[in-house]
C-alpha cells in the first residue's frame with residue numbers, strides 16, 4: 439500500500455487538494471476530522487481536555503466550544519503544546535484505524551491529509567510527501583476570508599505551525615497553490631500520475647493483496663510439506 443502524505447500550512451489548500459484526490463477515487467484520511475472526533479462529547483480526548491482546561495470551554499450542550507479553545511491555544515504556545523500532548527494518542531490511533539479500514543478494503547493508494555505531518559513526526563510513514571505551498575500574503579488573506587478572522591488571529595494560527603518554506607524543503611512533491619484553482623488543477627493532474635505509478639515491491643507486500651499472496655504461498659508450502667512427509 440502506498441500511503442501518500444499531504445500537508446502544508448493552515449489554509450494553504452490541503453482540503454482543496456484532498457477533494458481533488460477524492461473526486462478521482464483516491465481515499466483520503468483527514469486528520470482534522472479525526473481530531474474533531476477525538477474531541478466529541480464523552481470521548482477519551484474530551485474527558486482529558488475538560489479536566490485540563492475546565493468546564494468553561496464547553497457549550498451548553500456539553501460539546502467543546504472550538505472557537506473558544508482555538509482562541510486559548512493559538513495565542514499561547516504552552517497551552518497549545520499541552521493540548522497537542524493530550525490529543526496526540528487519540529489522533530494517531532484514530533488515523534491508524536482509518537488506514538486499517540482502507541487496507542482491508544484493498545486500496546493500493548491512500549492519502550493522509552495531516553496539517554502537522556512533520557511536527558507530529560508522521561512523515562516517516564508516508565511516501566511521497568506532498569506539500570501544498572502558498573505565498574505568505576495569499577495564505578493570510580485566504581485564512582481571514584475563510585474563517586472571517588482578524589489579521590492577528592490569522593497570524594497566530596499561521597505562526598503556530600512549522601514555517602511553510604521549511605515544509606517545502608522537506609517535500610518530495612510541491613504544489614504551489616498561490617495561483618488560481620485552474621492552476622492548481624493543472625498541477626494536480628501531474629501529481630495524480632505520479633502517485634498512481636505502479637507500487638514498489640515493498641508497497642505491494644504491504645498492501646492487502648500482497649499479504650494475501652504471502653498467506654497463499656505459506657499455506658500451499660505447508661500443504662506441500664505435509665504431503666511430502668506423509
Ligand SMILES: CC(C)(COP(=O)(O)OP(=O)(O)OC[C@H]1O[C@@H](n2cnc3c(N)ncnc32)[C@H](O)[C@@H]1O)[C@@H](O)C(=O)NCCC(=O)NCCS
Nearest residue numbers: 447448469470473504505507508522525552553554598599
Ligand atoms: C484548537 C481546535 C479545537 C480549534 O478548532 P477549529 O475548529 O477552530 O480549527 P480546526 O480544527 O478546523 O483546525 C483548522 C486548522 O488549524 C490548524 N491546527 C489545528 N490544530 C493545530 C495545532 N495544535 N497546532 C497548529 N495548527 C493547528 C490546522 O492547519 C488545521 O487544519 C482544534 O484545532 C484542535 O482540537 N486542535 C488540536 C488537535 C490537532 O492537533 N489538530 C491537527 C490535526 S494533525
Ligand SMILES: Nc1ncnc2c1ncn2[C@@H]1O[C@H](COP(=O)(O)OP(=O)(O)OP(=O)(O)O)[C@@H](O)[C@H]1O
Nearest residue numbers: 447448449450451452453454580584617618619622
Ligand atoms: N487556488 C485557490 N484560489 C482561490 N482560493 C483558494 C484556492 N485554493 C484554496 N482556496 C480557498 O482558500 C481557503 C483555504 O483552503 P483549504 O480549506 O483547502 O485549506 P487547508 O489547507 O485545508 O486549511 P486548514 O489547514 O485550515 O484545514 C478556502 O476558502 C479555499 O476555498
